[in-house]
Amino acid sequence: MFERFDRAAKYAIVIAQEEARELRSPSIEMEHVLLGLLVSPDAGLKQLLAEHGHTAEGVREALARKRTSEPLGEEDAAALRSIGIDLDAVRESLEATFGEDALERAVPVAEPKRGFMRGWGMANGHIPFDRDAKKVLELSLREALTRGDDRIEAGHLLLGILRAPNAATRRLLGDETATKTLRAAVGDYLDRAA
Numbered sequence: 227m228f229e230r231f232d233r234a235a236k237y238a239i240v241i242a243q244e245e246a247r248e249l250r251s252p253s254i255e256m257e258h259v260l261l262g263l264l265v266s267p268d269a270g271l272k273q274l275l276a277e278h279g280h281t282a283e284g285v286r287e288a289l290a291r292k293r294t295s296e297p298l299g300e301e302d303a304a305a306l307r308s309i310g311i312d313l314d315a316v317r318e319s320l321e322a323t324f325g326e327d328a329l330e331r332a333v334p335v336a337e338p339k340r341g342f343m344r345g346w347g348m349a350n351g352h353i354p355f356d357r358d359a360k361k362v363l364e365l366s367l368r369e370a371l372t373r374g375d376d377r378i379e380a381g382h383l384l385l386g387i388l389r390a391p392n393a394a395t396r397r398l399l400g401d402e403t404a405t406k407t408l409r410a411a412v413g414d415y416l417d418r419a420a
Contacts, residue, residue, distance in 0.1 A: 230367070230377050232378065232379045234267050234271070234379060234380040235266070235379055235382070238259065238262035239259070239383075241261065241265050241266070242258040242259045242261060242359070243353050245258045245261040245262065246258040246353050247353060249290070251353070252353070253353060253355060253359070254353050254354065254355045254356065255356050255359055255394065256358040256359050256391070256392050257394045257395055258359070259359055259383060260395055260398065260399075261282055261286065261289075263380055263383055263387075264281060268379070268380040271380050271412070278407070278411065280398070285398055288398055289398075361390060362386040364386070365386030365389050365390060366383045367382075369386055373413075373416065379419075384408075385412055387399075388405050388408060388409040388412065389409075391405060
């Protein structure tokens, strides 16, 4: 399928993998594909996204904030309770031992740099697409075929994201009205570029 991707779409996918690696994700997710599109060489698409309030820096910051500042959600807490771990009890124990603001003062330990032959893992290895990102690729092909286009452009990838956004991309791109508006704008953009 990648042979049908134009240069900007291929670039977006390569950058999505780099963004996933940078954000220490075990897989390439839909939001990483969005980041790839926000830095792709398709200047018109980047401008269109910027006009709708979406920039690579803004998305990167939102993803980093989500990763580092949000505590475990209620579903995570329930899952831990089911195996006998009470997060409230853990927090109380930590605060009793290390002080009230122990969790706020905690500084993550930097992982050692990985290099050639020293722990391949995510640093140098392949990062797979998660289910939602695979769906974006499939939907981008469907978008191109539906439009009668002979190749998959960066705009088709964005249409794939907008057709079936996940929770993260909904949070990043806005509500249903915002995504419908952006979807129409991307369609118009592709029509003008054709």
